[in-house]
Amino acid sequence: MNLAQKALTVVVIDDSPLTHLIVEKAIDEIEFAVLLAHIYNGEEFVELVKRTKPDIAILDIEMGGIDGFTAFEAAKSHHPDLKVIFLTQYNSYSFAKAARNINANGFLVKMPEVDVLKNALLDVMNGEFVMDHIFQAS
Numbered sequence: 001m002n003l004a005q006k007a008l009t010v011v012v013i014d015d016s017p018l019t020h021l022i023v024e025k026a027i028d029e030i031e032f033a034v035l036l037a038h039i040y041n042g043e044e045f046v047e048l049v050k051r052t053k054p055d056i057a058i059l060d061i062e063m064g065g066i067d068g069f070t071a072f073e074a075a076k077s078h079h080p081d082l083k084v085i086f087l088t089q090y091n092s093y094s095f096a097k098a099a100r101n102i103n104a105n106g107f108l109v110k111m112p113e114v115d116v117l118k119n120a121l122l123d124v125m126n127g128e129f130v131m132d133h134i135f136q137a138s
Contacts, residue, residue, distance in 0.1 A: 008032055008121060011048060013039040013071065014060040014087070019110060023058055023087070026114040033121060040064075042071030049075040049082060056105075056121060061088040061095065072104060083124045087112075096135050106130035 010033050012023045020038050027035045036054050039045045043065050045057065057075065061068040072084050085106035086099045096107040105124040109132045112120070120130040 007034040008056055008125065009034055009036040009052070009054040010056045010058060010121070011035075011037045011039055011045065011052075011054045012058045013042065013045040013063070013068070014058075015040050015063040016060070019060070019087070022111050023117070026112075026117045029114050030118045030121065042066035042068065042074075045071050046074045046078070050078045053079050054082065056083045056085065056124060058085050058087050061086055061090060069098070069102060072102065076103075085120055085124060085130065091132070091134055093135055096131060100129060100131075104129075107135075108132045109134060 010027055012020055012035065014020060024035055027033050036052060037048055039048055041063050059068045059072060068086060075082055083105045085108060086104055087108050087110055088095065089110050091109045099107040106120055106129060108120060108130065123130045
């Protein structure tokens with residue numbers, strides 16, 4: 001994929017308005033990414049994926065309604081090419097490993113700096129799995 005030809009469409013799925021504000025600020029500073037939507041629960045995320053087919057989802061694990069892992073699997077059934085980076089407060093290696101085991105594209109602990117998020121988006125679009133630096137020694 002040539003990033004110069006097409007902006008990456010990104011959706012943020014989290015029940016925390018503060019997380020949305022921080023991630024939106026980061027995405028605003030990334031020249032190749034466009035924030036497509038703010039979603040506050042897993043059910044709305046799955047419906048949005050059916051309609052719009054975004055490139056990347058930044059997805060929380062624990063939300064009202066269905067959890068992030070369940071929402072991930074439902075969304076991927078409608079859009080197999082969707083890339084998903086879990087962004088969560090859980091700094092547990094077991095959650096990071098679970099994300100990798102279900103073929104997510106990344107796992108970051110809230111709240112990464114803008115450069116970390118930018119590099120994660122690039123790495124994911126280049127086919128890499130991104131893991132929060134706190135797990136690099138694990």
